[in-house]
Amino acid sequence: MTKEELIKALLIFDKKTGTPFIHYVPAEDFDKDPNLIISLLTSVIKYSKELGQTNLKMLDLEGFRLVFTEKQDIVFNAISNKLVNPMDLLFKLNTIQTLFLNEFTEEILSDPNISKNYFDNFVEKIDEIINGDLRVLENKQSVKKILERFNKNKFVIGSAVLSFAGNFLVNTFSKTETNLIQGIFNTNFELIVAGIKKALIEFRNMTFYTKKIDDQTLFATIIENVKNFEKIQAKIDKVGEEIIKVVQKTT
Numbered sequence: 001m002t003k004e005e006l007i008k009a010l011l012i013f014d015k016k017t018g019t020p021f022i023h024y025v026p027a028e029d030f031d032k033d034p035n036l037i038i039s040l041l042t043s044v045i046k047y048s049k050e051l052g053q054t055n056l057k058m059l060d061l062e063g064f065r066l067v068f069t070e071k072q073d074i075v076f077n078a079i080s081n082k083l084v085n086p087m088d089l090l091f092k093l094n095t096i097q098t099l100f101l102n103e104f105t106e107e108i109l110s111d112p113n114i115s116k117n118y119f120d121n122f123v124e125k126i127d128e129i130i131n132g133d134l135r136v137l138e139n140k141q142s143v144k145k146i147l148e149r150f151n152k153n154k155f156v157i158g159s160a161v162l163s164f165a166g167n168f169l170v171n172t173f174s175k176t177e178t179n180l181i182q183g184i185f186n187t188n189f190e191l192i193v194a195g196i197k198k199a200l201i202e203f204r205n206m207t208f209y210t211k212k213i214d215d216q217t218l219f220a221t222i223i224e225n226v227k228n229f230e231k232i233q234a235k236i237d238k239v240g241e242e243i244i245k246v247v248q249k250t251t
Helices: 034-050 086-103 122-138 140-151 175-187 189-194 229-248
Strands: 009-014 020-024 058-061 064-071 074-080 156-163 168-171 198-202 206-212 217-224
Touching (some): 009 034, 009 086, 020 034, 020 122, 034 074, 086 122, 122 140, 140 168, 140 229, 156 175, 175 206
Antiparallel strands (some): 009 020, 058 064, 156 168, 156 217, 198 206, 206 217
């Protein structure tokens, strides 16, 4: 999936005034008027809250999907096709939201004299967040070789690189192990989307360990239970470092 297929457009705007701060359109074939989308989303958010539906995050329209989140009256909206995992996109939006509100103060966002061009440099960060896991896929064979080399350690059952929403980007697990990990992500979705640095779950005869590689991806492995996990953690952490080096060569 190319970045044009992943996301057609992204809008960041003030819900109260309708002022757009960023209108990022990587898809050349997407020509919808941003003002119409802003008007539509503002109305949807308003009426859904009046009806008590405060958790509405997605709206399906003919041919495309709107995924959105809101904080401090600023709406962050990604427009994608319906094949894209909305939970994955929502995590990316939450990351963009955090960075944007940390970088631009309420005073700046409410200043009517600041031009839209003031926010242009932030588009680079959006592109990095939206397309970070695509760079893993572009280097899939190189990343898979790193995982397969790691799997040769006698304590390793399998390993993978995933998006924060639990999508397998590069996978060396069996079907049974894959289903197990998907179950972990489904059960702990709120924790995953909130963002984790690392997590360790011990089962009867094995241990699941996952660690953040960058802002878009996780390294996950299942290993046999060992008495001293700290001794082998360095080997596990080194895999993430190797993957980052491979991916960053193409950025």
